[in-house]
Amino acid sequence: MNTTYLPSDFLPIVVQFGLAAGFIVLTMIVTHRIGPSRKSKMKDDPFECGIEVKGDARTPISVKYFLVAILFVLFDVEVIFMYPWAVNFQNLGMLGFIEMLVFMALLLSGFYYIIRKGVLEWEQ
Amino acid sequence: MSPTLSLFYFLSFLTVLSALMVVFARSPIHSVLYLILTFFCLSGHYILLNAQFLAAVNIIVYAGAIMVLFLFVIMFLNMKKEDEESKTNLTKVAAVIVAGTLGVILVGAFRKSQVGTYNPYAHDSQVGMVESLGHMLFREYLLPFELISILFLVAMTGAIMLGKREVGERHF
């Protein structure tokens, strides 16, 4: 197994990125070129199940979505901390295990708090 | 110029350009998209520094999760009104002077000082890998690591306290 990594090892990924982006750009250009383009007021109208468009797309949304998103970010970061821990799991020994237990206990008590507060219950 | 160096210059150029576009873009949605581009460029820098874990985390957390929050906030705000000209000329001039002074100071400091003489023989290229990161994080940085969870808890309770609507209140 390769044990030392260098930035140049990322070359294949860069190539893949380039290919993916290139494919998207290419198909977008080609579809716009080869298809006929007809524009009229009726054709450019946003289509909403055959019903006429009313109002605006920018209506206020419930704050619940945002709350869930914030909580997601917090736990997302928490899980990321587990990755370097898992890589070093054997190395860190018992002490590392306890450290992670404390960290998880603190955050899971936060999770329990969230559940008890009923933030995750949608129908309220 | 070695390929790494030219790549570095290209990435830096792209980073600065997209960061400037974040500020100058008219539509806030465009600003967010440029910000995502900036984060990708920064991840490129991390990879050049051989810190793959940080590069991946940067994309997952910042370009992924935090940008979603930004978009949410933009959706919350009513962007229809066009009242952009709230900044007076005086504020603009003052801002330019302050930022310019800071820029001059920083450029002057960087030009006058020699930093980071790099020794290719003593340098350990694997220092930014996730193994050594984990070692640092769970040994020397034990206390700040545990206390980060307190920061998370504060943010969590705060978000719930401020964001949760009580029974009977409107949801938006």
Next chain:
Amino acid sequence: MYPIVLLSVLGIVVLFLGFMKSKSVLLPATLLFLVLALASNFIDWNQGKVLYFYEMLAVNNLTLAFNAIVLVSAFMIVAMTRGFQDQEEAQPAEYYGIMLFSLVGAFMIIGYEHLIMLFVGIEILSVSMYILTGSDKSNLRSNEAALKYFLMGAFATGIMLFGIALLYGATGSFNLTDIQSYVSIQGRGVSYILYAGLLLLLIGMLFKVSAAPFHFWTPDVYDGAPTIFTTFMSTIVKTAGFAAIFRLLSHSFTPIYSFWWITLAAITVLTLLVGNIIAVYQNSFKRMLAYSSISHAGYLLIAVTSLSPQTENAILFYSLAYSIATISAFGVLMLVSKKKALEGQVDESYAAFNGLAAQNPLLAFVLAVSMLSLAGIPLTAGFWGKFFVFGSAVERGLVWMLVVAVLMSAVGIYYYFRAIIAAYLKEGDIGKIRIAPFYRIILVVATAMTILFGLAPGIFEKLL
């Protein structure tokens, strides 16, 4: 170090106590936890300098004394909340929990040995303050204040982080002792990046203690936040912030004193001028106290700028005197404005105190003593605070700065005495204000401490 561990856990306990049916257990529990933390704080007393957790946290008598001041202030403030029983929408468990967590942040920045501890600590402290500022959800001004504070604070944190990064770039270490040895070996030949980094780091920290010209958020935020949390902000954040600034400068950057003292001196003078002169024009008592807190940041900065052997004592004594006086001033304001609010008028101006002495001699006396102490009149703690601060400036030979400071103290007398005049000489119709017994004890104790330290400042020095 023990209070950090203890309060982290007990904060969670308080959060969960909020799920109980009866909310009345919260206040005594929080007070008990603060007392426990105070007791555990002194386990390390007189051990000399102890480093914890791979040199992350330093503990010595000075940091313990600062911790104690913060804890005592927190105890008084929490006691004055009376469990938020009079507010229907209040969420006391969350308030107390966040207050306890914010103290963890305060302890971190009081005793940091590693710059990452400073950063995480300031983040914990600031995030808690943003939340508490906006805790009055139905009040538009509270929301506005929270948003303003958050945006400005986020920028300041960013600047501070940039400064830390530059310091690391110059010295190759985050550790204060390593930075100190780098600076003392290099002397004036240190890398210029270090200068830039130090400057940016100082800007970020000075923002948190609201020194001019980084003070613009202070009046709006202090005014918009619920008064109890304004008290918390203006005492605990300020004490901890100055402990952190003093620690940074005295520990790591004494060899390049000749570089940073000019910058700091300019900021000091500006802070004194801005805080005192604008305070004169305020009609709202609460807003005046916001500007007064800026001016007190200026006095504390005098001590930091002069950095003499006396300085640590001066800062310690000054922050104690300032905290106690501020707490009792806000305590009286809360009672009076609540009484006014019950009568249907929200009033936090000087005029609210009109005729206070007639029916409420105790409150008027508490207000008068706290105002005298803030103004620095002899026989109060505030006088000795100013005396020690000026003494350290004399030791360094900063006489011109002293002249400014004395002049500005004279200006300060004007606006502090307005409140006393309103309470004693003006006519007004404040009925008898009922004071809860515990609240009364806190006010009396705070006033007694102000007078006691004013009569015998030596008691305090013997304690150290």
